[in-house]
Amino acid sequence: MLETGHVVAEYQAPTIEDMxxxxxxxxxxxxxxxxxxxxxxxxxxxxVFFMAAGRRRSMVPGKMQFAGEMGYGxxxxxxxxxIIGVHHFKPFVPLLFASFFFILVNNLWGxxxxxxxxxxxxxxxxxxxxxxxxxxxxxxxIKNKGLGGFLKAMTMPSGVPPAFYVIxxxxxxxxxxxxxPITHSLRLFxxxxxxxxxxxxxxxxxxxxIQEVGGFxxxxxxxxxxxxxxxxxxxxxxxxxxxYVFTLLFAVxxxxxxxxxx
Amino acid sequence: MSLLMAAEEGAxxxxxxWWEVLITGLGFLILLYIVVKFIAPTFEKIYQxxxxxxxxxxxxxxxxQAEAAAAREEYNQQLESARLEAQKIREDxxxxxxQIVAEHKERAATEAARITENAQKTIQAERSAALVSLxxxxxxxxxxxxxxxxGESLNxxxxxxxxxxxxxADLESSQQRSAGATK
Numbered sequence: 369m370l371e372t373g374h375v376v377a378e379y380q381a382p383t384i385e386d387m388x389x390x391x392x393x394x395x396x397x398x399x400x401x402x403x404x405x406x407x408x409x410x411x412x413x414x415x416v417f418f419m420a421a422g423r424r425r426s427m428v429p430g431k432m433q434f435a436g437e438m439g440y441g442x443x444x445x446x447x448x449x450x451i452i453g454v455h456h457f458k459p460f461v462p463l464l465f466a467s468f469f470f471i472l473v474n475n476l477w478g479x480x481x482x483x484x485x486x487x488x489x490x491x492x493x494x495x496x497x498x499x500x501x502x503x504x505x506x507x508x509x510i511k512n513k514g515l516g517g518f519l520k521a522m523t524m525p526s527g528v529p530p531a532f533y534v535i536x537x538x539x540x541x542x543x544x545x546x547x548x549p550i551t552h553s554l555r556l557f558x559x560x561x562x563x564x565x566x567x568x569x570x571x572x573x574x575x576x577x578i579q580e581v582g583g584f585x586x587x588x589x590x591x592x593x594x595x596x597x598x599x600x601x602x603x604x605x606x607x608x609x610x611x612y613v614f615t616l617l618f619a620v621x622x623x624x625x626x627x628x629x630x
Numbered sequence: 631m632s633l634l635m636a637a638e639e640g641a642x643x644x645x646x647x648w649w650e651v652l653i654t655g656l657g658f659l660i661l662l663y664i665v666v667k668f669i670a671p672t673f674e675k676i677y678q679x680x681x682x683x684x685x686x687x688x689x690x691x692x693x694x695q696a697e698a699a700a701a702r703e704e705y706n707q708q709l710e711s712a713r714l715e716a717q718k719i720r721e722d723x724x725x726x727x728x729q730i731v732a733e734h735k736e737r738a739a740t741e742a743a744r745i746t747e748n749a750q751k752t753i754q755a756e757r758s759a760a761l762v763s764l765x766x767x768x769x770x771x772x773x774x775x776x777x778x779x780x781g782e783s784l785n786x787x788x789x790x791x792x793x794x795x796x797x798x799a800d801l802e803s804s805q806q807r808s809a810g811a812t813k
Contacts, residue, residue: 384643404653411657415664422672427683433676440673462670466662492646493654500658561643 379576382568387489387561406487410473418469443468443615451619456626460619463504468615471497471556475607478564479600486560486607491553494560498553501618509625518625552617559610563603570596769794 391399421436429437443465448457471488478486488494509518523540524533570592577589773790 387643388647398649401650403650407650407654407657411661415661415669418669418673419664422669422676425672425676425679427680429676437673437676440669441677444673462662462666465670466658466665470658470661487654489643490647490650491644492648492650495646496651496654497658500655557644 379573379580382565382572386568387485387564402485403487403490403493406477406483406485407474407493410470410477410487413473414466414469439469440465447615447619451616452623452626456623460508460622464615464619464622467497467501467618468611471614472608472611475560475611476604478560478567478607479604486564486603488556488610489560489564491557491561494553494557497556497614498549501552501621502549505618505621505625508622512626521624548621552614552621556610556614559606563599563606567596567599567603570599765798768798772797 389402391401392405393400418436418440421432422440424430424433426433444457444461447468448461448464451457452460474487474493476486477483478489488497506518509521512518513521522544523537525536525540528536574589574593574596577585577592581588769791772794776793
């Protein structure tokens with residue numbers, strides 16, 4: 369490695385501790401940290417923006433109302449309506465809308481200078497979102513089909529010879545009711561975590577090469593710097609896509625819970 | 631490296647901080663409440679209002695179009711009836727004119743006939759008068775002439791009248807015969 373040769377200080381890769389900065393204040397065992405602050409800030413941003421955008425309710429929208437309508441219409445029509453179907457989608461729109469914009473803003477914190485922490489890189493938040501979604505679609509399924517009907521829909525795919533159910537029921541049960549919420553949460557958490565870590569590595573390596581190595585290291589830092597910028601834009605894309613994917617899967621699960629059996 | 635080490639030390643990134651779970655949950659539920667209570671109804675209402683406005687506008691336009699079509703229809707009908715009326719008036723006028731002309735013709739014909747008849751009557755009367763006066767005069771002249779020729783007075787009026795009448799009747803019949811022959 370470049371820096372191990374002649375070195376003043378050895379390069380320290382960033383660790384998870386760097387993603388968990390010291391708490392801002394403590395109340396007993398409760399420590400209020402940056403991640404929580406950003407989480408609540410996201411709530412405020414989404415709520416205030418859409419309340420302000422919809423405030424005037426004008427027939428011919430201004431720029432802000434237009435943006436608000438675009439955002440709401442996107443979740444309502446291309447996520448809720450298209451996936452869940454025109455008959456059932458209405459009650460789920462607020463759920464999907466809140467999920468999408470909550471996660472989107474929280475993810476984008478990772479790309480905003482000085483804030484720079486995608487809050488779902490902390491696993492607990494992703495667990496909550498996926499867990500909440502899990503409870504929602506199970507509740508919707510049971511309400512719609514009854515407990516037996518819901519379990520049948522989840523574990524017994526139609527159009528399969530009865531003999532296969534011996535194998536299929538355990539597999540479907542495992543995949544739909546156990547693994548599904550885990551992957552739902554880990555997908556969000558892992559992409560945010562990995563992306564944030566990759567950018568931290570690129571950034572800290574660039575800083576290290578310039579400050580500690582010097583000389584040839586400054587030339588090398590160009591590569592890590594450019595790579596870091598590339599990663600930044602890649603992350604921006606992934607942050608938006610993951611918010612979309614989480615909500616899309618939420619909608620798909622809800623659709624599976626409310627759809628009539630074929 | 632250090633990541634793995636950290637994981638071994640128990641600071642696994644997968645292990646949740648329960649306070650963070652709680653704050654996330656609270657935050658999300660607050661947001662969800664706001665969305666359900668305010669944001670979703672607002673935007674649904676905007677959609678609904680706009681949809682109604684557009685549909686209302688379309689309905690209004692359709693109504694206006696229907697009204698325009700009705701007005702045009704009425705106008706056309708009026709035009710048609712006016713045209714028919716004009717034609718009728720023209721025909722009436724022509725008929726009336728024809729009638730007037732015919733009346734005048736008839737009156738003229740009647741007048742002509744009357745004049746002709748009067749003339750005929752006058753002619754007849756004058757002829758009769760001439761005939762009478764001629765008869766008297768011719769009678770007197772002939773008598774005088776005869777008395778002069780005969781040399782004797784034929785003062786017996788009754789006889790002379792008879793002679794004259796016979797003479798005239800002969801004259802008349804010979805005249806009629808000659809007239810028939812010339813015809």
